[in-house]
Amino acid sequence: MGVVETKVKDSNISSTAKSCFPSHWLSVHNYSVGPVARIFLGWDPTIFGNSILFSSDQLIVSEFLPLDGSASFVLSVVYGHNRAVDRRQLWDDMRTIANSAGTKPWVQMGDFNTVRAASERLVMLDLSHIVHLSHLSLVNKI
Numbered sequence: 001m002g003v004v005e006t007k008v009k010d011s012n013i014s015s016t017a018k019s020c021f022p023s024h025w026l027s028v029h030n031y032s033v034g035p036v037a038r039i040f041l042g043w044d045p046t047i048f049g050n051s052i053l054f055s056s057d058q059l060i061v062s063e064f065l066p067l068d069g070s071a072s073f074v075l076s077v078v079y080g081h082n083r084a085v086d087r088r089q090l091w092d093d094m095r096t097i098a099n100s101a102g103t104k105p106w107v108q109m110g111d112f113n114t115v116r117a118a119s120e121r122l123v124m125l126d127l128s129h130i131v132h133l134s135h136l137s138l139v140n141k142i
Helices: 010-020 084-100 127-133
Strands: 002-008 026-029 037-043 048-055 059-066 073-079 106-111
Touching: 010 026, 010 037, 026 048, 026 059, 037 059, 037 073, 048 084, 059 084, 073 084, 084 106
Parallel strands: 073 106
Antiparallel strands: 002 037, 026 037, 048 059, 059 073
């Protein structure tokens, strides 16, 4: 299971992992590549073996090996930066992973902080416009 947008400081990493995952699970985070841990990845070691393939401030990539002998798969947990220019490295890393994953199934999950089309973007209206549209009035205190 991946947890994104955590922004956890080093001093809180252990308690955060304990809060997010069952006590017998193992977990990793990406604190070592940024000022805070933005991504946590947890798994049940009685079900999966795990090999971390790549970690950055926007991405953790891991290969999961089911202990029952089922086919392995690659999992990417993403928390993309807010600004498009800052996400460029994420897209470069994803292309590299795609080229090296071979034929293994590749699951991608998380918050990419982007949309496919402008129509998917939420538009934020300022308070005065909302008040006007809803036929309310603002009361100014004297």
